[in-house]
Amino acid sequence: MGVVLDILSWILLLAGSVLLIIGGIGLIRMPDFYSRIQAAGLTDTLCSILILLGLTLQADSIPLAAKLLFTLVFLLFTGPTAAHALAKAARHDGLEPWRRASGGASSKR
Numbered sequence: 001m002g003v004v005l006d007i008l009s010w011i012l013l014l015a016g017s018v019l020l021i022i023g024g025i026g027l028i029r030m031p032d033f034y035s036r037i038q039a040a041g042l043t044d045t046l047c048s049i050l051i052l053l054g055l056t057l058q059a060d061s062i063p064l065a066a067k068l069l070f071t072l073v074f075l076l077f078t079g080p081t082a083a084h085a086l087a088k089a090a091r092h093d094g095l096e097p098w099r100r101a102s103g104g105a106s107s108k109r
Contacts, residue, residue, distance in 0.1 A: 006057075006058075012053050013050070016049075016054065027040055033095055037083050049076070
């Protein structure tokens with residue numbers, strides 16, 4: 001049973017790490033602030049779920065696993081809330097979303 005938990009744990013950890021790298025690349029490629037917030041919020045939440053679940057499977061004791069799960073719940077509430085607050089503040093400040101220029105060409109960043 002221990003080998004199965006180790007394999008599952010490493011799959012979760014590797015998947016979270018790969019998605020984190022993909023999300024970082026996505027942040028560079030997105031055209032505006034709002035798209036970057038959306039990409040960062042999604043990848044941050046998904047990667048934290050995968051990595052913390054992988055670490056929970058590696059935990060030696062119940063209190064350590066409980067702390068990791070409480071951290072996960074905390075991140076699930078605060079990550080999307082912070083992204084929403086950033087987007088709302090940007091909109092309130094007058095930052096307009098990116099739009100494709102007329103004629104089908106992309107507008108400048």
